[in-house]
Amino acid sequence: MPGITVKGWGIAVPDKVVTNDDLSVSLDTSDAWITERTGIRERRIGGTTSELATEAGRRAMDQAGLGAGDIDVVVLATTTPDALVPGTAATVQDALGIDGGAFDVNAACSGFVYGLVVSAGLAAIGSGRVLLIGADTLSRITDWDDRSVAILVGDGAGAVVIEPVEGPGDLLSWNIHADGSLRHLLKCDHGGYLYMDGKEIFRKAVRVVVDSAAEALADAGLTADDVDLLVPHQANLRIIQAACQRLGIPEERTSVVIDRYGNTSSASIPLALDDALQRGRITPGDRLLLTGFGGGMTWASAVLRWGG
Ligand code: UT7
Numbered sequence: 001m002p003g004i005t006v007k008g009w010g011i012a013v014p015d016k017v018v019t020n021d022d023l024s025v026s027l028d029t030s031d032a033w034i035t036e037r038t039g040i041r042e043r044r045i046g047g048t049t050s051e052l053a054t055e056a057g058r059r060a061m062d063q064a065g066l067g068a069g070d071i072d073v074v075v076l077a078t079t080t081p082d083a084l085v086p087g088t089a090a091t092v093q094d095a096l097g098i099d100g101g102a103f104d105v106n107a108a109c110s111g112f113v114y115g116l117v118v119s120a121g122l123a124a125i126g127s128g129r130v131l132l133i134g135a136d137t138l139s140r141i142t143d144w145d146d147r148s149v150a151i152l153v154g155d156g157a158g159a160v161v162i163e164p165v166e167g168p169g170d171l172l173s174w175n176i177h178a179d180g181s182l183r184h185l186l187k188c189d190h191g192g193y194l195y196m197d198g199k200e201i202f203r204k205a206v207r208v209v210v211d212s213a214a215e216a217l218a219d220a221g222l223t224a225d226d227v228d229l230l231v232p233h234q235a236n237l238r239i240i241q242a243a244c245q246r247l248g249i250p251e252e253r254t255s256v257v258i259d260r261y262g263n264t265s266s267a268s269i270p271l272a273l274d275d276a277l278q279r280g281r282i283t284p285g286d287r288l289l290l291t292g293f294g295g296g297m298t299w300a301s302a303v304l305r306w307g308g
Contacts, residue, residue, distance in 0.1 A: 001124040003169015006304065007161040008066065010059020011274045012135075013261065014046030014155050027147045034151045039237020043154030043262030045139045050082045050091040052157035053135035056270070057096055060131065060159035068097040071161070072128030075119050076104050077111030077266040079295065080136045084190075092133065101127075108186065109233050109294025110176070111136075111266035113302050116162070116290070117174045123164040133159040134266035143193035152235070153194070154262030158270020170305040172287070173219035175212055178298045186295035201297075205239050208299040210246045213291045216301035224248040226287055227303075229276055233292035234258035234268040249289075255281070265294065282306050 019042045020031035034040055053076055061071065074096075076089035081104055093102035107114035112134035119130040135157035144150050182204065186196045209232065217223060230249050232240050237258055244251050255272040264271060269290055276282050284307035293299040 002164040003167055003171060004120045004123045004162050005165045005170045005307065007163045008060045008062070008064025009158070009160045009270065009274055009277060010056050010063055011156065011158040011271055012052045012055030012059065013044040014052070016044060016046045017042050018045050020151070023151055026144070027150060029147045029151055037238070038152060039256070039258050040151065040262045041259045045155055047137060047155060048082050049078050049080050049135050049137045050088045050095065052137065052155065053078070053088065053092045053133045053159070054095040056135065056157035056159040057092060057131050057133050060161050061096070064161045066129070066161060069099070070129060071098045071131045072100040073122055073130045074098055074100065074102040075115050075130055075132045077107065077115035077132070077134040078104055078136055079106050079108045079111060079265055080138060080140055098131070107294070107298045107300070108296055109235065109263070109265045109268065110292040110296070110298040110300045112269040113290050113292045113300035114176055114298070116171070116302055117176055117300070119162040120171045123162055128164065130162040131159060132162050133157060134270050136265035136267050138194060138263065138265055141188045141194045146193065148198060149194050149196060152263045154264045156261055156264040156267040156271055158267050158274055160270065172303040172305055173216045174302040175215050175219070176300040177208065177212060178296045180296060182297040183295070185297060202236065202239060204297060205235065205293045206242045206246070208293050208297070209239070209243045209291050212299050212301040213243070213247055213289055216289065216303050220303040222287065222303065227253060227289045228286035229282060229288050230254040231269055231272050231276065231288050231290045233294065234261065234272060235263045
């Protein structure tokens with residue numbers, strides 16, 4: 001069975017920047033509290049999930065030097081689809097002019113890693129190239145009068161092209177997990193707003209991220225010292241720091257973008273990946289540890305070798 005490699009990447013974020021001070025005008029909060037407790041300084045707000053996903057997908061295809069005819073499947077990780085039906089991936093497929101399958105994956109903030117695993121599985125059984133996008137507009141399901149959620153969220157999208165290759169390829173290990181008995185911790189009912197038990201999620205998140213990242217490293221036959229860059233879900237800087245400390249990965253080898261984007265759910269890992277690439281922090285052959293957690297609860301990790 002063929003393995004996969006990542007060929008191109010791209011992101012899209014709304015133009016509108018909302019700072020902590022902006023939020024403090026209408027909420028009983030402050031820049032100092034938000035920065036200290038979460039690491040977030042500003043976030044981007046606006047657009048629809050399909051608009052952001054389409055833009056990120058287009059950039060990833062351009063960057064890979066590929067056209068619509070070169071892509072065979074669109075996998076969109078999102079927890080904020082434009083509508084209940086149809087799946088938002090279909091809108092993206094149409095906008096990009098792709099002739100192939102298209103479907104959404106909803107694993108909340110673990111969605112991008114789940115999507116990576118699904119895409120690698122498709123490629124292994126002969127699907128051809130997959131455009132994998134993580135896109136969310138949490139702002140659309142946020143009660144902007146609820147400071148427990150409003151200070152955390154942002155909108156954005158990130159995409160990669162997954163290409164089948166001969167041999168084992170670059171996905172060195174992966175795992176996906178869920179515990180639906182914890183679904184009450186983070187939820188949004190039809191027509192409602194996002195609710196989260198932040199404290200409890202925080203506690204659980206650190207444990208599951210560390211366990212699943214360690215599992216992925218062990219499955220790849222690697223240790224923390226072998227990780228060139230940790231690319232974690234960006235929910236709270238303190239969660240990332242606690243996970244780094246427990247895993248034995250220094251923060252200098254971690255990509256952090258939460259200060260600029262907040263929690264963008266399925267988009268946070270590709271946004272952090274893109275930022276590291278833009279800064280020249282990733283070179284071919286580097287081993288990246290991707291790890292995410294979110295509503296469900298779900299959690300998932302993967303070790304990806306960059307560029308073969
Ligand atoms: O993508 C995955 C989903 N989400 C997460 O991973 C979220 C995980 N959780 C978190 O990030 C943190 O739990 C929060 C940032 C949500 C909250 O931080 P915390 O350090 O757990 O704060 P807390 O809820 O314990 O609240 C501490 C204090 C309380 O006041 P008292 O009781 O000490 O007087 C809160 O009422 O801070 C108060 N507070 C705020 N103050 C200013 C709570 N929210 C705010 C706020 N601004 N936005």
